[in-house]
Amino acid sequence: MANASGFVTAPSVPSLRRMIQPSIGIYRSGFCSSYGISKRVFCSSTIEGAEKFASGVSPSESRVPRLVSKGCKLVGCGSAVPTLKISNDDLAKIVETSDEWISVRTGIRNRRVLSGKDSLTALSVEAARKALEMAQVDPDDVDLVLMCTSTPEDLFGSAPQIQKALGCKRNPLAYDITAACSGFVLGLVSAACYIRGGGFNNVLVIGADALSRYVDWTDRGTCILFGDAAGAVLVQACDSEEDGLFGFDLHSDGDGQRHLNASIKETETDHALGTNGSVLGFPPRQSSYSCIQMNGKEVFRFAVRCVPQSIESALQKAGVSSSSIDWLLLHQANQRIIDAVATRLEVPQERVLSNLANYGNTSAASIPLALDEAVRSGKVKAGHTIAAAGFGAGLTWGSAIVRWG
16 A cells, blocks of 8 residues: 555565565555555565565665655756747637637637747757756656657657657657646656656656647637647656655546547548458548547536546645645636636635636646746745646546645
8 A cells, every 4th residue: 555645665575475466556546555554665576686685785786676765856847839929819810709709708818839840849848958957957867758748749659759859868768648638747647656666766747739730720619729838847756755746636537528529530532442342441541630629618517527626635635725735726728717626626816827818728738837937937936835737638637736846
């Protein structure tokens, strides 16, 4: 078992002999389970290796992973946005809308959109470099890159290209996490698991999306909402006493996919092959993704119902009350959602972080983007406790109670 802080615990070495296929599971509640309880994370794959360590063989003399006791903390952040700014007045020139109509219903006044030679990968690299610089961590000391995005620039993922561009010469693992607007919160929890249970020291978590590429710019119900951006946080190993992830709560509900999706579609083209009827339906047609389809009313209802429940659950596991958090940081989807959740949790507006008006809904980038601006402006200071929550397509949603610095 482990507590809500996420520590996986291990039995004493002699008892390992009696264990058969020990399992360690991490549940959506933020709890972990195994056979024993202590303040150590067991990383060894063999009893022999554990005995060597217990007998005094130093880690440098053995390749077998060791017993460690670690926490994790957020030590650096960065963000990047495209240069092209699109205002509500700009949108009013291409769809039937107005600045007042958009701002009253969403709180959004501007958004940034990729154009020209801009790329999401380049934005992600810029955000990551800023996070590393703030944390004073060299790219060669990064153990893992988690790219949280639903709009990669390669079907097989963008994370390895970010690792390459950063100049990480030790070839650390880099991979994408696809969970739409919840992606960054899932990335934070994943980073904590790698640090606490895997012995990693520096994990770069990037949230980045370019939903402008999947927007129907003739649909005023969706085109007014989205913008492009990237944000990053460096999560670093620390002593368990300094642990900065207090609790988390993660969920998904595939039944809600019908309310928010960008499903695959086949290209309407004829094929020279397979037309003689010898193989029906082969070769398959080329496919792409449709524009974003959203039932705004249902997504709003989902968010104002599930997000407060998730945050309350994470707070309970962390042993923290809503009145004691310094900041509420929600995915920047709609100001009405942000206000409704804050009201439900009884968090005053002066303790709510929001930059929605300037950037719109940037999906997985919205939380790290808002965090970076708040840190660099001096709002968020070292030691502040933040209740963060992401929610969106899938449907997915999740919360994490973290301390900055």
